[in-house]
Structures are given as C-alpha cells and as structure tokens.
Amino acid sequence: MNTRFxxxxxxxxxxxxxxxxxxxxxxxxxxxxxxxxDLYVRNKDFLISDGVITxxxxxxxxxxxxxxxxxxxxxxxxxSAGAVQKVYYDENVYRVSSGSHGYKEIMQVxxxxxxxxxxxxxxxxxxxxxxxxxxxxxxxVLDLSHLGFITAVFDGLNVPAELRARxxxxxxxxxxxxxMALCKDAGLNEEQARKLKKLIxxxxxxxxxxxxxxxxxxxxxxxxxxxxxxxxxxxxxxxTKKLLRIDFSVINDIHYYNGIVFKGFVKDVPTGVLSGGQYxxxxxxxxxxxxxxxxxxYLDALERMEVSAKYDVDVLLIYEKGESLSSIKLWAQELxxxxxxxxxxxxxxxxxxxxxxxxxxxxxxxxxxxRT
Amino acid sequence: xxxxxxxxxxxxxxxxxxxAIFEAAxxxxxxxxxSNRKLIFENEECGVRYFWVKPSDVAIYxxxxxxxxxxxxxxxxxxxxxxxYELFDLDIGKCRMAVAAMKDxxxxxxxxxxxxxxxxxxxxxxxxxxxxxxxxxxxxxxxEIAPILGLSDVIVDIVETGTTLKENNLEVKxxxxxxxxxxIANKTGFKFKTEQITRIMDEMKKQCGGxx
Numbered sequence: 001m002n003t004r005f006x007x008x009x010x011x012x013x014x015x016x017x018x019x020x021x022x023x024x025x026x027x028x029x030x031x032x033x034x035x036x037x038d039l040y041v042r043n044k045d046f047l048i049s050d051g052v053i054t055x056x057x058x059x060x061x062x063x064x065x066x067x068x069x070x071x072x073x074x075x076x077x078x079x080s081a082g083a084v085q086k087v088y089y090d091e092n093v094y095r096v097s098s099g100s101h102g103y104k105e106i107m108q109v110x111x112x113x114x115x116x117x118x119x120x121x122x123x124x125x126x127x128x129x130x131x132x133x134x135x136x137x138x139x140x141v142l143d144l145s146h147l148g149f150i151t152a153v154f155d156g157l158n159v160p161a162e163l164r165a166r167x168x169x170x171x172x173x174x175x176x177x178x179x180m181a182l183c184k185d186a187g188l189n190e191e192q193a194r195k196l197k198k199l200i201x202x203x204x205x206x207x208x209x210x211x212x213x214x215x216x217x218x219x220x221x222x223x224x225x226x227x228x229x230x231x232x233x234x235x236x237x238x239x240t241k242k243l244l245r246i247d248f249s250v251i252n253d254i255h256y257y258n259g260i261v262f263k264g265f266v267k268d269v270p271t272g273v274l275s276g277g278q279y280x281x282x283x284x285x286x287x288x289x290x291x292x293x294x295x296x297x298y299l300d301a302l303e304r305m306e307v308s309a310k311y312d313v314d315v316l317l318i319y320e321k322g323e324s325l326s327s328i329k330l331w332a333q334e335l336x337x338x339x340x341x342x343x344x345x346x347x348x349x350x351x352x353x354x355x356x357x358x359x360x361x362x363x364x365x366x367x368x369x370x371r372t
Numbered sequence: 373x374x375x376x377x378x379x380x381x382x383x384x385x386x387x388x389x390x391x392a393i394f395e396a397a398x399x400x401x402x403x404x405x406x407s408n409r410k411l412i413f414e415n416e417e418c419g420v421r422y423f424w425v426k427p428s429d430v431a432i433y434x435x436x437x438x439x440x441x442x443x444x445x446x447x448x449x450x451x452x453x454x455x456x457y458e459l460f461d462l463d464i465g466k467c468r469m470a471v472a473a474m475k476d477x478x479x480x481x482x483x484x485x486x487x488x489x490x491x492x493x494x495x496x497x498x499x500x501x502x503x504x505x506x507x508x509x510x511x512x513x514x515x516e517i518a519p520i521l522g523l524s525d526v527i528v529d530i531v532e533t534g535t536t537l538k539e540n541n542l543e544v545k546x547x548x549x550x551x552x553x554x555x556i557a558n559k560t561g562f563k564f565k566t567e568q569i570t571r572i573m574d575e576m577k578k579q580c581g582g583x584x
Contacts, residue, residue: 175457175458177461204566265559267564269437269560270437271455
C-alpha cells in the first residue's frame with residue numbers, strides 16, 4: 001500500500017510494521033480503549049508512567065483509559081499446553097508525558113508472543129524487533145541483554161542479594177565508579193570487581209563481545225544464558241545482524257522481566273524507540289503458567305523524523321538504457337520494502353528533491369549521492 | 373562529514389574547570405576563551421562543539437539529545453533522574469548534600485518536620501528511608517534563610533565549605549551524600565558516537581588521574 005502522500009511518518013511506519021507482523025503470522029489484536037482500573041493498580045510497577053486517566057462507568061465501576069496494552073492481552077488469554085498466542089496491536093495509549101507532566105495520547109505498535117514460548121519464538125521476536133527498527137531507519141541499533149546471565153554473574157561472584165537491585169541500576173546507568181564503590185561495600189575482592197566491571201565496559205557487536213564475556217566468566221558463572229543468546233544470534237542473516245549489540249545496560253524491571261531484554265535506538269531520536277523482553281514473571285503474577293516475550297515500538301518518538309516535507313522521494317533510482325526490466329523492478333521493490341519511497345528514472349529530473357541518488361548498473365545498485 | 377560531538381558545559385566556575393579538563397584531554401576550542409556573546413563554540417578538527425548552559429539544565433540538554441555529552445552535578449542527576457548514562461566521576465565540584473539547621477535546633481519526633489529545600493526528591497527519599505514524617509517547603513534559592521525566619525525546621529541543601537551556614541548561626545546536622553561532577557551521555561548519542569565518546573572519556577580520565 002502506498003501511503004506516502006496521505007500519511008504522516010508515524011502512520012507510514014505503522015502500516016509497514018503491521019504488514020511485517022502479519023506476514024509472520026501474527027494476528028491483529030483489537031481492544032477497547034477502556035479497561036478496569038483495578039488491573040493497573042495491581043501491576044502499577046509494570047506501567048511506564050504512574051498516571052492513569054480514570055472515570056466511573058455507568059455501572060459504577062472505576063475504569064481507565066488504557067496506559068498499556070500488554071496487560072489487557074495477557075488478561076484476555078488462557079493457558080493451553082503447547083500453544084502460543086501470537087498477536088500484534090496498533091493502539092493508542094494514554095500516559096503522563098515526562099516533559100509536560102500532562103497526559104498524552106501515544107501511538108504504540110507492538111507484538112506479544114504468549115504461551116509455550118520456545119527458542120524459535122525468542123528468535124522470531126528478536127528478528128521482528130530488529131526488522132521493525134530497520135523499517136524505521138537503516139541507522140538503528142538493537143541492544144540485547146540477558147537478565148538470566150546477569151543473575152548468573154551475581155551468583156557466581158557472590159554479590160549479596162540486598163545489593164543486587166542497586167548494582168542493576170548502576171549497570172543500567174553505565175555507572176562504573178559507583179559500581180566499584182558498591183563492590184567494596186559488598187566485600188568483593190579486586191578480581192571479582194574486575195569481572196563485574198565487564199558487565200558495563202563490554203558492549204558492542206555480538207561477534208566482539210560474546211567471546212570476551214565467555215572468556216571472562218568461564219568457570220565463574222553459569223554461561224547457559226549467554227550460549228542461548230549466541231545460538232539465537234547465529235540464526236540472523238548478516239544484514240540484520242549488523243543492527244545487534246550486546247549491552248547489559250538494558251535492564252527492565254526484574255519483578256516482571258526475566259531472560260532476554262532488549263531496547264532499540266534510531267539515530268537522531270534521543271530516546272529509545274523500541275523496548276521489550278521476556279516477561280514470564282508478569283504472567284506468574286497474573287496467575288498464568290505460560291511464558292511470554294514481546295515488544296512495543298513508541299511511535300511518538302518518531303514524530304521528529306518526518307522527512308517527507310524536505311524531500312519528494314527518499315530514493316531516486318536511475319538506470320542506463322539496456323538495464324534489465326526485472327532487475328529494475330527487483331531493486332525498486334527492495335527499496336520500497338524497506339519503507340522508502342522510490343522514483344525510477346533514466347535521468348535525474350531537474351527539480352526533484354531526493355534524499356538518496358542511486359544508480360543501477362548491470363544489476364548492481366550504487367549509491368551516487370546522499371543528502372542530509 | 374565528520375560527526376561532531378555536542379558537549380553541554382555548566383556555566384560558572386565549575387564549567388571553567390570542566391572545560392580545562394576537556395582542553396587538557398586534547399579537545400580544545402580556543403574561541404571559547406574570547407570574550408564575546410557567542411553561545412556555541414566549535415573545533416571542527418577535534419570534532420567537538422561546546423555550549424554553556426545553566427548547570428541544572430545540562431541533564432535536560434543531554435537527555436533530549438541536544439547535547440551528546442555534558443557535565444552535571446550528582447545532585448541534579450539524583451533530583452531529576454534523567455534517562456542518561458553516567459559515565460565517569462570527574463571528582464571535581466566536590467561538596468555534599470546535607471541537612472542543616474540552627475545550632476540550637478533539637479528535633480522533636482512527635483511533630484512533622486518542616487524541610488525547606490530546592491531538592492524535594494532527594495529530601496523526600498532521605499526522610500522516607502528514615503520513616504520520618506516531613507512537610508516539604510520547595511524554595512528556589514536563599515534556602516538558608518528559611519530556618520532563621522521560622523519557615524522551616526531544617527534545610528536540605530548543598531554544602532561546600534559551610535561558611536554561609538556558620539555566618540548565619542546554622543550547622544550541618546547530617547550528611548546525606550557526597551556530590552561531585554559527572555560526565556553524562558545521551559543514550560542514543562552513545563550508540564552512534566561510541567568511539568568519539570569513549571575516546572574523550574578515556575582522555576579525561578587520564579587528566580583526572582583515574583584508571584581507564
């Protein structure tokens with residue numbers, strides 16, 4: 001569907017994401033804007049912002065305008081052995097904006113995989129998270145962390161239970177100096193502190209970081225979580241893998257999340273635009289026996305990425321006479337599938353404002369110019 | 373085009389010290405020392421662009437991505453909790469967050485304690501950890517005058533030398549935590565300018581005598 005000239009950037013991203021999730025067999029989950037307030041009170045810490053807009057329904061029940069989608073999806077599902085509920089949503093949620101301290105309507109797209117979640121589900125969710133980011137921008141990064149591995153390191157280094165929450169928040173801040181002070185308080189020796197430090201200082205592409213982590217923690221901590229992460233990453237194709245980074249500063253609330261957690265960043269958008277992870281503990285709290293993984297894309301963060309006013313098209317694709325028709329079609333489609341608008345021409349039109357000028361030469365695409 | 377790193381510096385004496393560290397670390401920008409009304413100073417060669425902002429605003433500039441990195445006091449980071457990375461303790465601008473009161477003040481636990489402060493969050497959390505009932509009186513400046521005029525029982529504020537307190541017959545009753553200047557980074561900026569930021573941080577650490 002070409003929505004270029006009638007939709008905002010967020011809407012275009014929404015359409016592209018919906019297509020992506022539907023193509024992977026996720027079904028759309030549509031829900032009411034209202035939910036009983038009680039659901040949020042019981043799981044207050046799971047919500048990103050504290051404020052919830054409430055009102056009394058005609059039957060006297062206290063209702064809320066949804067500040068979150070995941071809780072409603074979990075609530076509506078049932079446990080069934082071997083089954084996995086795969087849904088995506090595209091909903092508005094209502095939260096207090098940290099900047100204005102007022103309520104804000106936020107467009108949110110995301111997916112949830114709930115039930116008998118196995119390694120393939122984990123891989124697929126990570127893949128879709130990475131692909132979602134790539135649809136938004138090819139200059140994006142998906143930070144991966146594993147709460148199970150961090151816990152294994154804490155266990156292996158005997159970090160006292162009462163200091164773990166503080167240690168986690170320091171790792172989230174990349175706050176090395178205070179983590180080292182905490183190691184002293186915890187009675188860790190120099191060697192143990194040096195190892196714990198690696199959870200902050202080691203970050204980067206999986207290929208560079210994972211071997212170093214294994215070397216550091218071999219014989220110190222249970223490496224099974226790390227091995228699992230490595231197995232999942234190995235399934236990625238090279239192009240998508242370029243987006244992945246290992247970074248333990250991604251730490252969601254450990255009361256709800258466990259296992260793999262991740263966060264997506266797009267260049268020039270100051271806050272994270274995607275957040276997710278395994279949240280088996282939340283399901284436990286809600287009385288479910290299943291496992292779960294999911295993520296949300298925060299479209300409000302993309303508002304300032306609007307580029308359509310500056311350019312008529314994202315890509316001007318030019319080709320020489322004699323170029324095969326199928327090759328032109330293939331590359332134009334490839335670019336469009338990345339959410340970019342493409343105009344195909346033999347020559348560069350005089351007044352066309354394009355972001356990238358690409359040329360097709362003997363079936364290969366060459367970048368001739370990129371405007372910022 | 374070379375990626376320029378935007379650096380928010382806190383205006384004032386601390387900011388000058390901070391800039392001196394950046395300069396000694398190999399990221400100078402001589403135009404910053406010229407006396408004029410320019411707001412932004414750039415050294416293309418080193419890939420840095422400095423700008424002075426109100427110390428309490430540094431964290432906002434960094435959190436919202438207008439600056440990739442900046443230097444802010446730990447007091448501001450604890451009070452406003454910006455979603456940023458706290459990369460390094462510069463060990464300068466050292467002072468402490470403390471509870472102060474009139475020298476003859478005796479706390480009466482049967483009454484709600486009236487606390488005047490600019491740092492409402494830090495004060496609330498401190499007293500909550502003690503289980504003490506308090507009434508926060510948020511002020512924007514001249515905090516020391518509050519207990520003298522009977523507006524509050526105690527104040528929670530930054531104490532550097534304690535001279536102002538002493539001259540007004542006040543004294544520190546409790547130290548809440550030590551404060552110093554920290555290098556902070558925007559999370560997205562850190563992802564896409566990792567090398568630049570870590571290089572600048574490592575060089576600064578050498579200047580501050582810390583291990584890299």
